Amino acid sequence: DIQLTQSPSFLSASVGDRVTITCRASQAINNYLAWYQQRPGKAPNLLIYLASTLQSGVPSRFSGSGSETEFTLTISSLRPEDFTTYYCQLLKDQHTFGQGTKLEIK
């Protein structure tokens, strides 16, 4: 089975910062990756799919890139509502999720 490993698991940053979260796949997966944001007590919210396609309604400060085994989610200028948890997900086979990255206010 393909494994997804996110880094870092915890990230401290300030409002206005630019941050990047990485998701590494244990095998090449082309561009079959999605990114979600999840706030406490809420369902996940789709941000990016097929590695770099911005989901409708998602602010343009979110962007995704990468292919095969290494992917990144970048938030260009953090807003207060962005401090929460992010997951990557494999878009094939077992649809595995990464373990999550919790973004905290510094």
Add this chain to the structure above:
Amino acid sequence: QVQLVQSGAEVKKPGASVKISCKASGDTLTAYYIHWVRQAPGQGLEWLGWVNPNTDEIRFPQKFQGRINMTRDTSVSTAYLELTSLTSDDTAVYYCAKDLKLGACDFWGQGTLVTVSS
């Protein structure tokens, strides 16, 4: 716009089964895959499987072989997840979600808390 509304919280004893419903409005269940995902308390997301809207084929991780089933009743626009032989490890919030593209899900149910406790 699709809305997915799930059934309410459940408390089950070890060894029991649970069946969760996910009712769709705003679109029909025949148009897209439905995925199921769960999240144990304080933990990450775990994909449980999908049901194919055209064939009723289901796909799920091998670890659930023999104790998971996913069905749908298009007459009432409702999908179901059934999990049997419950243990405390199955305590989690269970979500249904609509597939947008290859497993990326754009609409989610509100979640159903299943608590397994003796």
